[in-house]
Amino acid sequence: MTPSRAVRRPPRGAVAWKFLVPLALFAVLVAFLGIGLTRDPKNLPSPLIDKPAPAFSLATLAAPERVMTPADMRGKVWLLNVWASWCAACRIEHPLMVELAKSGVVPIVGFNFKDDPQAARRWLGELGDPYVVSVTDRDGRVGIEYGVYGAPETFLVDRDGVIRFKQVGPITPEVLRDRILPLVRQLQG
């Protein structure tokens, strides 16, 4: 064997390492896809976090001649819970809302989204009414202002009327205990 050839041939260790490169790349790909699987594609970051809650002036469900606006809640930390009688997931979430309302920790404003007021009133009569007040957004215009794309959705609004947290989908006991209640206490404190 000529010396020039001996130099060209890489040492054994280097050859083995080279074959590991595709495997390593594959492992990285699997890791990324694996992380992707654990994330909920329905859960989108809201651009409204840390922005003032969009103003609205909507008729209340109990008394359509009365109007409620977010300004009415100034000075309070409150939840805006988007619900509808046609929304199956709202039914799942509802007992937790009732329980939270009973605890009196934080007032919940109901946002009745694209619903028939009569059906909505029946729904509350059947399952209990946890809301200090419910407003009706029949055509969904205000819902769009809030970036609502699937009920239930819940916004946590601070004393200055700024949205601090948003939950898309039903609030679970875990989310309530680990995210919402600590934040409520912090904002109230």
Place this chain on the structure above:
Amino acid sequence: MAVALVTSLWMSLALADTATPAAEDPVLEARVAAIAAELRCLVCQNQSLADSHADLAIDLKNQVRQMLRDGRDEAEIKDWMTARYGDFVLYKPPVRRTTWLLWAGPFVLLAAGGVWLARAVRRRRVLLATQDAGRGDAALDAVDAARVAALLGETAGAATPPSDVR
């Protein structure tokens, strides 16, 4: 009484009419469709607003139509949408710090692949050149040279008629 009934009926018909897409203006509809094709339906995430018949998609298309009627342009409408639904609503995400990798990634990979390919080709060319050089020069030792001569002689002997050898 009858007049009131007819009037209310007519009113409800008129209201129903505003809710349906205004097909009478094809230019406006084409613009709505073009913008809706670049916006994502939030409910059915792999469809554009233009393709979707979800309730929210229809509402948002009506919103786009209304904004166009009000004289707002495409950029304003997209800003309006992202202010409410985030960048996710855009099929073409904007270039900024968080999306830089997304935009540049494929080109970086392409460039890296090109560099790797160029180096591999050059290395191979150098390797072949040295092998050719090795064959051409006096690197053959005496034993190899003798074998080559013998083999060449054999072939030559087999290929040529015997009369010529003598």
